[in-house]
Amino acid sequence: MEEVLKEQMISEQAVSELAEIFKALGDPTRLKIIHTLLNTELCVHDIVQVLEMGQSAVSHQLRYLRNLRIVKRRKVGKTVYYSLDDEHIEQIFVQMLQHVKHG
Amino acid sequence: MEEVLKEQMISEQAVSELAEIFKALGDPTRLKIIHTLLNTELCVHDIVQVLEMGQSAVSHQLRYLRNLRIVKRRKVGKTVYYSLDDEHIEQIFVQMLQHVKHG
DNA sequence: AATACATATGAATAAATGATCATATATAGT
DNA sequence: ACTATATATGATCATTTATTCATATGTATT
Numbered sequence: 001m002e003e004v005l006k007e008q009m010i011s012e013q014a015v016s017e018l019a020e021i022f023k024a025l026g027d028p029t030r031l032k033i034i035h036t037l038l039n040t041e042l043c044v045h046d047i048v049q050v051l052e053m054g055q056s057a058v059s060h061q062l063r064y065l066r067n068l069r070i071v072k073r074r075k076v077g078k079t080v081y082y083s084l085d086d087e088h089i090e091q092i093f094v095q096m097l098q099h100v101k102h103g
Numbered sequence: 104m105e106e107v108l109k110e111q112m113i114s115e116q117a118v119s120e121l122a123e124i125f126k127a128l129g130d131p132t133r134l135k136i137i138h139t140l141l142n143t144e145l146c147v148h149d150i151v152q153v154l155e156m157g158q159s160a161v162s163h164q165l166r167y168l169r170n171l172r173i174v175k176r177r178k179v180g181k182t183v184y185y186s187l188d189d190e191h192i193e194q195i196f197v198q199m200l201q202h203v204k205h206g
Numbered sequence: 207a208a209t210a211c212a213t214a215t216g217a218a219t220a221a222a223t224g225a226t227c228a229t230a231t232a233t234a235g236t
Numbered sequence: 237a238c239t240a241t242a243t244a245t246g247a248t249c250a251t252t253t254a255t256t257c258a259t260a261t262g263t264a265t266t
Contacts, residue, residue: 009135009139009153010134010135010138010200014200014203014204015131015134015135015138016131017203018128018134018196018199018200018203019128019129019130019131019134020129021129021199021202021203022125022126022128022129022134022199023125023126023129023130024129025121025122025125025129026122026123026125026126026127026128026129027122027126027223027224028118028119028122029224029225031113031118031121031122031125032112032113032118035113035118043242043243044242044243044244045241045242045243050112053225054225054226054227055242055243055244056225056226056227056228056243056244056245057224057225057226059243059244059245060224060225060244060245061224062243062244063244063245064224075243077232077233077234077242078232078233078234078241078242078243079233079241079242079243080242080243080244088198088202092195092198092199093121095191095195096121096124096125096195097113097117097121099124099191099192100117100120100121100124101117130253130254132254132255146212146213147212147213147214148211148212148213156255157255157256157257158212158213158214159213159214159215159255159256159257159258160254160255160256162213162214162215163214163215163254163255164254165213165214166214166215180212180263180264181211181212181213181262181263181264182211182212182213182263183212183213183214207266208265208266209264209265209266210263210264210265210266211262211263211264211265212261212262212263212264213260213261213262213263214259214260214261214262215258215259215260215261216257216258216259216260217256217257217258217259218255218256218257218258219254219255219256219257220253220254220255220256221252221253221254221255222251222252222253222254223250223251223252223253224249224250224251224252225248225249225250225251226247226248226249226250227246227247227248227249228245228246228247228248229244229245229246229247230243230244230245230246231242231243231244231245232241232242232243232244233240233241233242233243234239234240234241234242235238235239235240235241236237236238236239236240
């Protein structure tokens with residue numbers, strides 16, 4: 001019984017990657033950033049205004065999300081515009097949001 | 104600009120719930136448990152065998168998942184069988200797994 | 207009732223995490 | 237060159253988290 005199941009074990013690599021992505025989504029600040037960037041591109045300053053948080057905290061989280069390629073950035077002069085960079089994650093975010101809102 | 108965006112702000116309640124669910128999925132052990140329970144019902148002992156982890160650690164995580172109604176349990180004598188209890192989360196797990204496996 | 211087995215639980219500990227502070231870097235305007 | 241603005245970064249600190257250990261609870265068997 002256990003033998004059969006063990007063979008079907010998910011690879012450590014796969015779990016790690018999965019966990020990494022879900023962990024990224026498992027924080028209120030990062031979720032707010034993602035939500036704010038749905039359908040829009042915004043500079044750090046604007047994100048800070050919307051979230052009403054410190055610039056540093058937001059910047060740190062943006063880097064976190066960028067490392068996972070969940071967001072990408074575009075520099076124009078001294079301002080940096082962030083936008084979502086992973087349609088699939090975007091899709092799962094929206095899906096889960098529906099899940100939470102209704103049933 | 105910021106005014107308009109702030110109005111579209113996601114509610115604190117919604118973010119909290121979202122974060123709670125994603126956080127639950129953001130841990131390797133819990134992901135392995137969920138994966139193991141896909142399409143099956145298993146007792147704690149078997150899960151412990153498959154994950155090759157301490158019984159206590161598994162039990163703690165099962166409680167965690169149960170509190171969020173991600174898994175449910177069924178008692179038969181002295182053994183307790185666990186199974187998945189949220190189709191939507193199950194669906195998102197599978198979706199994300201595909202995402203990670205392929206592109 | 208005594209023992210064995212299955213699961214749960216509380217406390218303790220080490221590691222990870224997120225915000226903040228201070229400061230650095232980069233670009234623009236004067 | 238100087239100043240202002242936008243963003244990034246490193247260190248620190250408090251909190252959270254996951255595992256382990258020891259032990260408790262619950263059930264079956266003899």
